[in-house]
Amino acid sequence: MDRSRDVLEAVRDMGVDLLDGAELPRWVLVRRRSEPAAEVDFDAVVGSGIRDLADGLGGLAGRRIAVGVGSRGIRDVAAVVAATVGALREQGAEPFVVPAMGSHGSSHASGQAAVLADLGVTEEALGVPVTATMDTVLLGRTGSGVPVHLDAAVAAADGVIVVNRVKPHTDFAGDFGSGLAKMAAIGLGNITGATVVHADGSAELPRVITEFVEVLRDAGVLLGGVAIVEDSLGRTAEVAVVDAEGVAGDHERRLVARARSLHGHLPFEDLDVLVVDTMGKDISGAGMDTNVLGRFWIPGVPEPSGPHIAAVTVHRLTAASRGNASGIGLADLVPAALIADVDLPATYVNALTSGTGGLRRSRLPMVLPTDRDVVHAAARMCGRRTIRDVRLVRVVSTLHLGEMLVSEPLLDAVAADPSLEVADEPRPVVFGARGELPAWPHL
Template sequence: MSGSSAAGWGPFEAIRGLRPDGVIPQVTPIRRLLPDVPTEQDPYAAAQAALAPLASAVRPGARIAVTAGSRGIHDLVVVVRAAVDWLRAAGAEPFVVPAMGSHGGATADGQREMLAGLGVTAESVGCPIEATMETVVLGNLPDGTPVHHDALAAKADGVLLVNRVKPHTDFHGPVESGLAKILAIGLGNHAGAAALHAGGIPSLGGAIEAAARVVIAQGKILGGLAIVENMLERTAAVELVAADGIADAAETALLQRAGSLMGRLPFDELDVLVVDEMGKDKSGTGMDTNVLGRCWVHGIPEFESPSIAAISVHRLSAASHGNASGLGLADVIPARLLEQIDLRASYVNALTSGAGGARRSRLPMVLEDDAAAVLAAVTMSGRRDWSELRLARIRDTLSPNELMVTPALLTEAAERFDLEIAGTARDLTDASGSLGGWQDDDDVGSGKE
């Protein structure tokens, strides 16, 4: 977004003037101890083994579309490559199709770019990447809503879904984010995503299930490779869900497993949460609402915990390609992040998601730099005595188990068996106004541009 230079701004000094005695305490790195975390050591082999039951369903020469979405799944490239290799060994002709609704600015080129940003290229997965925004309508829901399906997938001889199964950021039900969603919304492209979201969040879960069943009834869905990740955002399991188990009990069981493994903040109450980076590769809402404890779908927080008074977020991931949908979950940002935003990509995605998506894309307060943004968040947190400030910093909502915390939280952490100190105390921001480094004597993860 051009024209947002911070040169000559004065809000920072104005805020400092409100609390000339206010000094933000130093922060200390801590990490959550996670013994016995279930982890799949060889996701490639696990994916290929999971596909074995499909051997009789793949005929030689069949063109099979393999889905790839817009999320930053840790082993996405590995699992897609495994699926492509397995299909080719079975005699099929696989190709990858983006399955991400309206993301990438709702253009075929934009979606190819998003996949490339996630490492999914023709070279990395070993087959062509084919993309289109065109759809065919396969039927209608009982209320008349059309069920759109990607035109390339519709022309294929079969479709193999690949996606992570996890709790959704807006609603909870028997089926949330996973195979049914990538089938109904991801492969629905812009038109399909808009149609299903038009009924609002309360009806979205049911619409996804119903639309997925309409597509499955066409007989071309081979099944879905479901990736379940652990609280370290590493693959815990790769399992095949048969077509008749998608949007049904088999997918629900995986969702429950994923929910039990999901990473969350180790504190229920914070004055300030500093998030280094947000983006569509992190969550559909830029920052996972299950981690933040706020959703704003109806203009109010909709989670009981955690309770966070103020949130600052400091940059947009490169893989988002300017899509800052979900930025309104934050209260304050530095001007640098404003420069990273592509309004068209952000608004197309937000409006496709309905009223909730539009509300979450409102612009937070904008300050000169990281230091000013944090200071503003602290000021609005309601904490009178800053020596008692409960502030935590995380890299992104995919990484809630590694934090930097102020002394008030460090004292609490020291009394817990599941948390350990991982470094020495340091200033949250440096002399230039940028967030400091995560490692001792190192700027790795510093957030500096």
């Protein structure tokens, strides 16, 4: 007998009126006022940057250059990778693509290639090989004696250029954040290298990543990177080619500082309930952006100063995550449908690789039958005596914060914020016949 299935069915059959007949406050669609999107000519910017990089390296003609690509759902990643491959070809190099994502893709070469395909990064689209392997070689050791493992295909090449978004890290508040340095140190080592980097705990990641980058740079493996900076709506605001000295150096720090200034955030410092429709590895390494939630939940790492959210619910796992629900422990309540989509081995491998970063985030939240039960339970448990006073916000994901559904008790705060505008009339929260989340209003 499959006991786990019995438990899930028992949860689905709870049938409890969690609000005892009370109604949630009405909510209204709120949008951010935004500046026009930046116009970035990927081919021109990347082409110029790669030319300068090639000149600084004495030319790239005839050299086999790996292009490292990760697992995040970056809006323009396929176009930027294509521009990078094209620019390298113009310099006479022989580029090929490698997954640079540590233990993601279920820690299998085929799984990592599939993740890249989901992002539009394929041999057919780029006209160059996509070489996925989990094999590594021992490149050397850091000054403190930690072994540096490197993807075998990269080790056999004449160097690597990594392509990644730079932004504040979800595990720590370091000044070079998440981006080129992290991908070089963690992503290029596959599961073996990623495990080693995380072994000292997330609080030590800035130091360990810097040491790994130094080894890669000194060995002549890391040639540089192509950085993508996105605005608060997930649109590309800047693309920059960074040389090897700039990775984990001043150039990347400047880019992360700009990314931090543009980073999406909730416009409220105190919430009772945050409803997140979807989580996933393509959205954030932690499934949901911890900087948005105001939760790191890692031993030894200080918590962010805000926002303060009493209860977080999440309701779906993206298909691109392929069952990897790493970060699910950042939520307080989830529906049974999400749990049914979780691949525990993939999730736990990622958690184990992350060390202290996966310790608390891999815990299962409270599981209830439907979306309705989850939201109602969060409203009941958030510390607000009167349900109609609950300060609730609903978002599609922590990556998509351009519009949100906001409960009426927050409308005074909306009116006081010039960056927000009310786009609809308040409407009651009416769940579907099976307790599913209401559809988003389309105006």
